[in-house]
Amino acid sequence: MSKTTVSRRGVLKTGAVAGAGLAAPKLLLADGHAYTNAPTGSTVTLGFNVPQTGPYADEGNDELLAQQLAVEHLNGEGDGGCLNTFTSKALQGNGILGKKVEFVTGDTQTKSDAARASAKSMIEKDGAVMINGGSSSGVAVAVQGLCQEAGVIFMAGLTHANDTTGKDRKANGFRHFFNAYMSGAALAPVLAAEMGTERRAYHLTADYNWGWTQEESIVASTEAMGWETVNTVKTPLASTDFSSYIAPVLNSGADVLVLNHYGGNMVNSLTNAIQFGLLDKVVNNKDFKIVVPLYSELMAAGAGENIKGVLGSMNWNWQLQDAGTKAFVKSFGEKYGRPPSNSAQTCYAQVLLYADACERAGTFNPCGVVEALEGYEFDGLGNGKTLYRADDHQCFKDVLVVRGAQNPTNAYDTLEIVEVTPVEQVTYTPDHPMFAGGDLGTCNPGA
Amino acid sequence: MLGLNSKDFRLFLVVIGLTLFAPVLLNPFPTESGLAQFNAGYPDLMQRFVIFGIFAIGFNILFGLTGYLSFGHAAFLGVGSYAAVWMFKLLSYNVLPAIALSVIVAAIFSLAIGFVSLRRSGIYFSILTLAFAQMSFALAYSVLSNPKFNLTNGETGLQVYNDDPQIFHSDRLPDLPHLFGLSMRASTDIALGPWTFTLNAGYYLSAVFMVAAFYIAIRLFRSPFGMMLRAIKTNQTRLNYTGLNSRPYTLAAFVISGAYAGLAGGLLAAMDPLAGAERMQWTASGEVVLMTILGGAGTLIGPILGSGLIKYFENIFSKINDDVLHSWFAFMPDGLEDAMVFIVHPFVGKGWHLTLGIVFMLVVIFLPGGLVEGGQRLWRWITGANRKKSDDQDTKHAPHAAE
Numbered sequence: 001m002s003k004t005t006v007s008r009r010g011v012l013k014t015g016a017v018a019g020a021g022l023a024a025p026k027l028l029l030a031d032g033h034a035y036t037n038a039p040t041g042s043t044v045t046l047g048f049n050v051p052q053t054g055p056y057a058d059e060g061n062d063e064l065l066a067q068q069l070a071v072e073h074l075n076g077e078g079d080g081g082c083l084n085t086f087t088s089k090a091l092q093g094n095g096i097l098g099k100k101v102e103f104v105t106g107d108t109q110t111k112s113d114a115a116r117a118s119a120k121s122m123i124e125k126d127g128a129v130m131i132n133g134g135s136s137s138g139v140a141v142a143v144q145g146l147c148q149e150a151g152v153i154f155m156a157g158l159t160h161a162n163d164t165t166g167k168d169r170k171a172n173g174f175r176h177f178f179n180a181y182m183s184g185a186a187l188a189p190v191l192a193a194e195m196g197t198e199r200r201a202y203h204l205t206a207d208y209n210w211g212w213t214q215e216e217s218i219v220a221s222t223e224a225m226g227w228e229t230v231n232t233v234k235t236p237l238a239s240t241d242f243s244s245y246i247a248p249v250l251n252s253g254a255d256v257l258v259l260n261h262y263g264g265n266m267v268n269s270l271t272n273a274i275q276f277g278l279l280d281k282v283v284n285n286k287d288f289k290i291v292v293p294l295y296s297e298l299m300a301a302g303a304g305e306n307i308k309g310v311l312g313s314m315n316w317n318w319q320l321q322d323a324g325t326k327a328f329v330k331s332f333g334e335k336y337g338r339p340p341s342n343s344a345q346t347c348y349a350q351v352l353l354y355a356d357a358c359e360r361a362g363t364f365n366p367c368g369v370v371e372a373l374e375g376y377e378f379d380g381l382g383n384g385k386t387l388y389r390a391d392d393h394q395c396f397k398d399v400l401v402v403r404g405a406q407n408p409t410n411a412y413d414t415l416e417i418v419e420v421t422p423v424e425q426v427t428y429t430p431d432h433p434m435f436a437g438g439d440l441g442t443c444n445p446g447a
Numbered sequence: 448m449l450g451l452n453s454k455d456f457r458l459f460l461v462v463i464g465l466t467l468f469a470p471v472l473l474n475p476f477p478t479e480s481g482l483a484q485f486n487a488g489y490p491d492l493m494q495r496f497v498i499f500g501i502f503a504i505g506f507n508i509l510f511g512l513t514g515y516l517s518f519g520h521a522a523f524l525g526v527g528s529y530a531a532v533w534m535f536k537l538l539s540y541n542v543l544p545a546i547a548l549s550v551i552v553a554a555i556f557s558l559a560i561g562f563v564s565l566r567r568s569g570i571y572f573s574i575l576t577l578a579f580a581q582m583s584f585a586l587a588y589s590v591l592s593n594p595k596f597n598l599t600n601g602e603t604g605l606q607v608y609n610d611d612p613q614i615f616h617s618d619r620l621p622d623l624p625h626l627f628g629l630s631m632r633a634s635t636d637i638a639l640g641p642w643t644f645t646l647n648a649g650y651y652l653s654a655v656f657m658v659a660a661f662y663i664a665i666r667l668f669r670s671p672f673g674m675m676l677r678a679i680k681t682n683q684t685r686l687n688y689t690g691l692n693s694r695p696y697t698l699a700a701f702v703i704s705g706a707y708a709g710l711a712g713g714l715l716a717a718m719d720p721l722a723g724a725e726r727m728q729w730t731a732s733g734e735v736v737l738m739t740i741l742g743g744a745g746t747l748i749g750p751i752l753g754s755g756l757i758k759y760f761e762n763i764f765s766k767i768n769d770d771v772l773h774s775w776f777a778f779m780p781d782g783l784e785d786a787m788v789f790i791v792h793p794f795v796g797k798g799w800h801l802t803l804g805i806v807f808m809l810v811v812i813f814l815p816g817g818l819v820e821g822g823q824r825l826w827r828w829i830t831g832a833n834r835k836k837s838d839d840q841d842t843k844h845a846p847h848a849a850e
Contacts, residue, residue, distance in 0.1 A: 052765075052797035068770075105768045107797055112604040112723035114761075120491035120719070121762055124645070138602035142721055145606050149623055149632070149720075163603065207589040208602040236589070237602075439609040 035365045036151035036446030037127045044099040044364060046071070046351065047128030049119050049143060050157070052107040055263055056135040058298050059343050063133045063157060064105060065336055066344035070351035073331070074101045081331040082352060085324045085380040090359035097358055108134055112142035119143050123150050129364045130155065130354050133347050137161035137210045144173035151446015153366050155350035158343040160262075160294050161210040162217065165394035166435035171443040172366055174373055174393045176315075176346045176353070176383075178426070180214040181434055183293045183313040184221035186399040186421035190311065195256065195289055197226035202254035204245055204269060206261050207234035214260045216434060218293050222258075230254040235261070235269070242269040246276050255283040258291045266292055267302040274306045295402055297341040300414040307404030307414065314400045316342040316382055317417055324382040339412050349381040353388075367443040385423070391430035392438065399426050455665050458747060462661055466654040469493055470644045477641035484771060487759055490634055490647035494718045495758045497650070497657040498711050503738040503750030504657075504664050505707020509700050510736070511745035512673060514680035518573045518732050519560070519580025523553040523705040525587060525727030527712025529598070532605045532722045539615035540607075540624045542631065542652070542717040546710065553709020554702050561701035565694060568683065580732050587724040604723035624717045626652060631718055649718045656714060657751075660707060665747060667703070676700050741810055743817025752818045760803045767795035 039045070048067045050060035073081045076093030083091055095101050104126040106118030115134065122128040130153040134140050140159035147154035148170040156164055156175040160183070165175050191199075201222055205211040211234070219229050230252050235245055246269075249257055257278060261269050273279075273290055281288040292299075295312035318329045318339035328348060332340040340348070354369065357376070361368035374390035386397040401419045408414045428435070448456050465472065474488030487493070506520050527549035534545035564575040592601030599605055607613075621630040631649035667673050675696050678686050686693050716722055725731065734757065742753025769788060772795070776787045794802045814820045826832075 053800065057797070104766065105796075107765045107799075111725040112602075112721065113725050116719055116721060117491060117495065117762060118765070121489060121766065124491050125486070125489035136602075138604065138723075141603045142606075142723065145721060146719070167608075168603065168606070209592070209600075210602070212594070234589070236585070437610070441609055 034445065034447070035367070037123065037129045038447075039099055039127070039129065039364060042099055043102045044096055045122075045126055045128045046101060046103045046354075047106065047119065047122035047126065047131045048103055048133050048347075049106045049108055049115060049122065049131050050133040050347075051110045051135050051139075052105075054110040056110050059135045059158060059296065059341065060108070060133070062298075062341045062344040063135065063347040066332065066340055066348040067103065067132060067351055069332060069335060070348045071101050071103050074351070074355050078335070079331050080327075082324050082327050082348070082381050085327045086352065086356070087379045088356050088360070090356050091352070096355045097362070097364070101355070104128060108136075108139050108143075110136050110139060112138050115139040115143050116146050119146055120150070123147075123152055128152065129366075130369075132350050132354070133157040134159065135343060137164055138208070140164050140175075141168040144168065144170045148172045148441065148444055151366055151444045153354060153369050155347075155354060157347050157350070158296075160214070162213040162434050163209060163438075165392045165438075166213075167437040169392050169394075169438040169440050171370060171393070171440045174350070174353075174388060174395070176350050176395045177343075178313075178315045178397075178399050179394065180210070180217040180293070181428055181432070182399050182426040183214065184217035185426040185428075186313050186401055186419075187218070187291070187293060187311065188221040188225050189421075189425070190401045190419055191222065191227075191256075191291065192225045194311070196286070199227045199256045199286070199289075200230045200254045200284065201227050201256045201258050201291075202230045202249050202252055203232040203258045203260060204242065204249075205232060205234050206237055206265050208237055210262070211260045213434065214293055215258075218258055218260065218291075220434075227256075235265070237265065239265065240268055242272040243276070245269070246272050246278070249273075249278065250276070250281070253283065255286045256289045256291060258293065260293060262294055262296075263299060264302070266299050270303050270306050270310070279309075295415060296343065297412070297415070300404065301411065303404075308406055310404045311418065312402055314342050314402050314415070316345045317400055317402060317415060318345075319413065319415075319417060320382065320400075320420075322382065322384060324380045328382055345382055349383070352381065353378075365445055367445050370443040384420075387423075389430070391440075392435065393440065396423050396427055398423050449662070451665060451669075455669065455747075459662060459665060462748065462751070463658055466497060466658060469496070469654070470646055470650070474642060474644055478643045479641060481774065484767065485763060487763060488645060490632070490645055490650050491718075492758065492762050493647065493650045494653050494714075495762070496755045497653045498714045498718070499735075499738065499754035499758055500751040501653075501657050501660045501714065502708055502711035502735055503742065503754040504660055505704040505711070506735045507704075507739050507744060507746075507750040508664060508667060508676075508707065509704035510739055511750075512668070512676035512680060513697055513700050515565070515568065515697060515701070516573045516736070517564075517576040517701070517704075518729065518736065519576035519578075519583075520704070520708050520735050521729070521731035522560070522580040522583040522727050523557050523708035524712040524715070524731070525583065525722065525724070526556045527553040527709030528716040528722035528726055529587070529605055529712075530709070531713040531716035532607065532720055535607050535624065535716070535720050536605075536611040536613065539613050540620060540622070540720070541615070542624050542626055545624070545717060546656075546713040549713025549716070550706050550709045553712065554706040557702050557705020557708075558698070561698050561705065565697050565701060577729060577732065580727060581729055584724055584727040584729070587727055599722070599724060601724065604721045606721050624649075624720055653714050653718065656710065660710065661747070661751070668747060672696070672699070737807060741807060741817055743819030746817070746819045749817050749819040756806070756818070757803065760799050760806075764795050764799035764802055765797065769796070 050063045072078045108115035119131050132155045134157035137159040140156040144154045154173040162180050205215040278288050290310050292312040295314050357369045357372035361372040373388050376388045379385045383397040388395050399421045402415045403418050405416045470488045474486045476482040530549040530552040531545035534548050560579045587599040591598040624631045634645050634647040637644045679693050738753035739750045743749025772788045776784045
């Protein structure tokens with residue numbers, strides 16, 4: 001360094017500046033609201049945090065549309081949708097607790113960091129009392145942690161990994177979506193009925209947290225009914241060509257291929273598998289089969305012809321015939337001209353449930369809302385009878401087993417419902433090994 | 448003063464002033480007004496401004512001075528974050544040990560990567576650093592997060608759990624990162640008429656670190672060591688022919704800039720105790736290159752301006768949705784309103800990348816020196832100093848660039 005002369009005056013000045021700098025934080029004391037972002041005016045703000053760019057942008061967009069629809073219905077606009085079929089009648093169509101519902105949106109980019117930044121800006125800048133939506137388990141867990149720290153309610157959107165309400169469960173977070181364990185439990189009996197109990201399965205698994213928990217769940221439930229697992233192979237998430245992973249399947253002696261992939265991964269791996277003619281093969285005197293444990297409408301559309309006859313599971317499908325589904329599909333269809341996806345339904349239901357919980361609790365205080373949602377049982381939102389379990393904030397309801405339609409009549413009925421698995425069959429104990437290690441903690445009202 | 452010449456000291460004071468009053472300067476619009484959408488003075492974004500400012504200052508020490516373009520700097524940021532969160536998990540939520548470890552770990556990590564990568568220069572160096580960073584990303588995303596050896600927690604990101612040891616944690620302390628009990632999330636709202644300004648503890652801590660980082664960067668730029676780095680940028684071959692071994696200098700610059708990135712990563716984790724693998728992805732590495740070029744590579748304040756601009760776009764423009772647009776153009780007749788929304792729609796909300804891309808193109812084409820050059824041109828135009836062209840290189844660092 002060129003100049004390093006020390007003068008008395010220099011030292012004094014430096015000391016004064018440093019002292020002022022150190023003293024500054026002492027002036028900052030937390031101020032005392034009852035809870036974070038208590039709404040003071042005539043409106044209340046909800047935060048809709050969905051992927052608008054990146055691999056799940058289409059799903060995020062669908063979630064956003066559904067959430068806007070939910071806000072309309074809460075404010076008494078439109079046809080009211082599921083407010084008419086919901087078993088709780090606390091909601092009057094005059095907003096929440098008399099306050100008009102407004103919302104802000106943000107882009108998660110399907111990255112934990114960006115999602116947290118976006119959620120933080122909603123909480124810190126826009127005064128959101130609740131964050132809803134998302135389309136990936138990593139993001140869900142990250143934002144759930146943030147909401148717990150910040151003292152707002154989090155409703156998870158599309159997240160299927162066991163960890164969201166397993167080892168990463170949080171008191172301020174709730175999940176309406178089903179999880180990998182439930183997929184396994186719902187699929188296994190259908191697989192046994194369709195393919196027999198003497199199958200040899202080969203797993204291709206996306207190499208990240210969700211893939212592992214799904215693989216673990218499916219392996220456990222299929223082995224329990226007598227299947228043998230030949231091999232489980234992890235594929236990098238960024239792969240677009242799975243040929244090199246498919247070829248060994250043919251020589252492994254396996255007669256079922258389980259694709260623990262989601263989104264673009266699944267579309268590509270399934271297409272590769274079809275190109276290799278796997279479905280035309282006969283191995284061990286049995287027809288070769290492919291299973292995709294987690295389906296979405298988007299993936300079905302992307303995979304086109306290839307999904308015909310392929311089994312999988314879903315949280316909800318617009319072709320269900322209950323009153324809640326019909327009401328929701330009708331208002332969504334009339335507004336946007338197409339049926340909603342299952343992630344859209346999840347986000348829609350979550351907004352209504354949150355609003356309803358506030359009404360029943362008589363407050364927006366997260367602790368009141370948590371209390372109102374814990375152990376809450378309801379019907380009429382499209383999933384049949386549903387329970388929000390208090391122990392882990394996981395929702396328990398029927399799970400759909402679906403199959404790629406053989407003869408779709410239009411672009412939207414690419415999947416057909418094979419079976420509605422009753423909730424008893426997919427229920428597990430809160431301390432189930434696949435969900436162990438979590439700690440809800442206590443609800444945090446923030447501020 | 449402080450070993451700076453008067454010009455640098457003025458610039459230093461300007462930076463201190465800007466960071467000190469950022470909560471006011473960034474909230475120019477009253478809270479209830481329609482323009483409040485453009486306010487950036489909330490804690491999370493202000494923290495990001497200064498933290499990515501540190502990141503870009505550090506990157507500029509390498510890229511701006513030696514001309515070595517590292518395409519893998521995000522790896523050091525990520526490593527710093529992971530180190531910090533591990534300190535939270537093992538020791539306590541106190542941010543100081545976390546930040547200290549994150550700097551040390553990032554420095555060691557950059558020493559290893561720099562030792563290998565710096566054997567090549569130019570594009571080969573860039574590709575090597577990119578490869579190492581992508582390798583670190585893949586390690587963090589999958590390899591090091593398997594259930595048997597879970598160092599990074601993969602896609603979900605490393606978090607602090609209730610059952611972590613946290614041996615120095617006590618019930619009196621907040622369950623959030625804190626500085627001897629002062630929570631990083633502690634904020635005070637000051638209402639001034641229709642305006643609300645939020646003073647946040649975490650922001651001011653980051654700001655102190657940024658001011659310190661900036662001071663060190665000025666001293667580096669003006670030191671004989673900085674001169675040597677500039678010589679490397681100008682003509683490394685000639686330097687080698689004079690008998691000087693330039694590699695220790697480049698390696699030192701690389702490690703210093705890696706340590707800066709680690710500091711930024713540690714601070715990110717201190718503001719928000721989560722470390723995600725995406726922090727190490729090549730897009731994150733590219734972002735800091737953009738920040739530096741956008742602001743003005745090789746200038747002192749440029750990287751800070753560039754990082755501020757990019758973070759502003761990412762966080763403010765991405766939140767303007769169609770409803771907001773409709774409310775802006777509500778005064779127009781229906782048909783015209785829809786038409787305006789249709790025109791503006793691709794550039795805001797999810798289209799913020801597009802707007803940023805256009806700004807970047809314009810800057811690179813018309814202001815090769817970045818925003819700093821824009822500021823200088825504006826200043827010269829205002830003062831009418833265009834005629835007397837300064838031959839002093841240091842005009843680049845004049846304080847007006849901060850505006």
